[in-house]
Amino acid sequence: MDLFLHYLSLPYLLEGITVTLTVTGLGLAGGLLAGIVLAGMQLSRLRLLSAFARTYAVIFRGTPLILQMVFAYDALPRIGLRLTAVGAGALALSANEAPFIAEILRSGVLGVEAGQVLAGQALGMTPFVLMRRVIAPQAIRSMVPALGNEAATALKNSSLASVIAVQELTLRSTQLASSTFDFFSIFFASGVIYLALTGAFSALQLVAEYLLDLDRPSGRERLLRLLPGRRVPVAPANRAAPAEMPQADVLRPPAAEPAKIAAALLGGTTAASAHAAAALTAPARAAPNCVVRPAPPTRGQTAVEVFGLHKRYGDHVVLAGLDLTVRAGEVIAMLGPSGSGKSTLLRCINHLEEWDSGVIRVGGRSLGYREDGKKLAPRGVAQERANLGVGMVFQQFNLFSHLSAKENVAGPLRWVHGMSSAAADRRAMEMLERVSMGHRVDALPRHLSGGQQQRVAIARALAPSPTVLLLDEPTSALDPELVNEVLEVIRRLAVEDRLTMIISTHQIRFARDVADRVVFLSEGMIREQGPARDVFARPQHPLTARFLQALGADFAAETPA
């Protein structure tokens, strides 16, 4: 025991910790850098890059680290690269860690819901902004445990640098054992030191997990909890929560009361409150003049034109020469069976998908193409989406799950449209009030009901004042009792704001009440279109009739509400 304690506190061994940590630290840092590059290459669209990354992974994941160490130390000098022992050890460890870390990064990135990526693109985020603001923050959270593991592994693996004269803990232990013959005392001591180090790594991992936990109460909330008799507003984790919101709440006209709430929430001066109130009561489109874009087409002008749109997935034809013209201020309800091409058409209009032939113009511009007809890079497409102002609402809401309701709306305004933080917050509050979500601005998406999430998603799409709003089955993923609150919001946009909208929906009654025109799609073609009442009452195409019958809609007999 005395000997064990002697070696446990021997400066010679303790100094080895520094070397061990240096090699580990350099190895992890290098591995992280190389891993980021490798993961980027693997995720790249360029075949050559991903093939290189895969070959690298095969080689460095498939050979023992000890050989890589010897190679870096003894073979590299032959090509003129003579690293120090620590340098060679760190290089080998980096090279070895890189493919493992790359896989962690890649799975982290791929683990972020594709819908959120799509939503980010639709909001006009460039690939970089999307990575930095949406993908990375979520990926990092999911990667912490795996990275913690990797760090502990790297620490232990650094002991292999003992074969190339790196004076780390293991080499010091073996040398000491040879010179003193105190084999077990020394290795127990060294084992305990390793345990302490990996233990510290685990503790760091737990701290990181805690700090990145979105449900962690904020410092202020924790403080408040300690005070007796204080009620702390805690976001209910109950999905059924929205039921508590009366229907009247949704129908409430955006008048004086929300202005008051907004003013209270903003906590500003009287002038600020007055400004907020004014902003709220103004129509959505006119509110912020920070988002610079060409003047929206005046009512009656063409907002969206689609000519001869063709698209196929392999042999399956999705869009078969589709033509559609939408005038400014018009509300189009798109009906049609599943697989008829509704979603694909909406995504093509926003250039979230490529098509095979045909032309799409939004506000007279060919989105995604330069003047000379050449395709724009993803970054260019993103900027044009933001400039032209095509908003999109998805079936699955696709809110950014790491951001509060307010940040979901305000974030894109800052990142894409360069709004100031204060202006973006003001605009977000205003939009959330408009969709009657002013009471849950700080809630995370997972603490909101489906209906609430969809209303936040609508606020997010509306915030940059789009000229056209595309809604892809906005109520299909909702429980029946939540459908109305969302439809009501959309109805108001149509009636009060005269916003140009293309909605794919199965809600016949809603389509009849709100849409100026109903378009019936089947097998990638428009089979029939016209005023809602006409199409529903007297469908001309047998497919339309059959579809409406299948939905059980007998509109001829129904009297207007």
Added chain:
Amino acid sequence: MVAARAFVRPRPPARTTSARSRCARWLGALSGIVCMVALAAAQPAFAAEPALPPVPAACKTLQAKYPQFKGKTLADALTPHTPGYEALDPNDPSQYIGFDVDLANELGACLGFKLTYKPVAFAALLTTLQSGQADIVISDIYATHERAKAADFITYSKVFDGVLVVKGNPKHITGINTSLCGDAAAENTGFVEVPLVQNLAPVCKAAGKPVPTLQLYDNNADCVQALLAGRADTYINDVNTVDQAVKAYPDKLAKAVAVTLPYSVGIAVRKNDPAFRDAILAALIDLQKAGVEKVLLTKWSLGAGHEESPRLLTD
């Protein structure tokens, strides 16, 4: 039990490291910084440490002939697992001590260079030299023709091996001969004893006995542990190493016999630097003439009889 033994055992003072080790003994728990200060202050006193003859006058001529090594710091690759030849100083593990370390320093003093040490596995000694990560190898390595393909050797000592066995020699091992048939020998990877044991296989077969098995380990301590754990029956290495192991575990281990091997211990240098090789050879001759090597052999209890006139082995 290991824990029952004292960790400080008597050992001849090392000229190259005695300042720090004595300091450590005297100051005990005091920090290394204090040691360094003491070392700096005490430096002049050690210049005249007894027992070693001064640097031979002939070295001056050599320094004039080979000025390119003067003032340089060269790297010496060693496998510091052989107490007596090269190992950590148990009293100050930041220093290497032993006959080879002293000899290297004497060579350095003669030619005017300083040394740093690179501890590597025995099997990696010559690779480290070839890659340029080290400039010289002085690490109780036997000069064989096989090895001379990778480096040039300047021999400096005869080889006497000891056969380490469990106390009482239950397997009745009498040397590297048919008494090893069917037994397990622990050896270091890359040691010359490895092929010697392997060569017994046909002999044992011819005698109708099972062949000996080999267990290859990374260092001296692991080989000794293999014997203590009952995994191996013998460990054959240079006689000093065997003696050190017996001294450490007098109740458990014993030296069965000492054998002479037809080898010499050599200093390895790179093949592409004949000037350095010649300089080392000349310096070694001068050191032997001045009696330095004998003094060092005696100092480390290796026996002055080990000294051998330098020969160049190149292949």
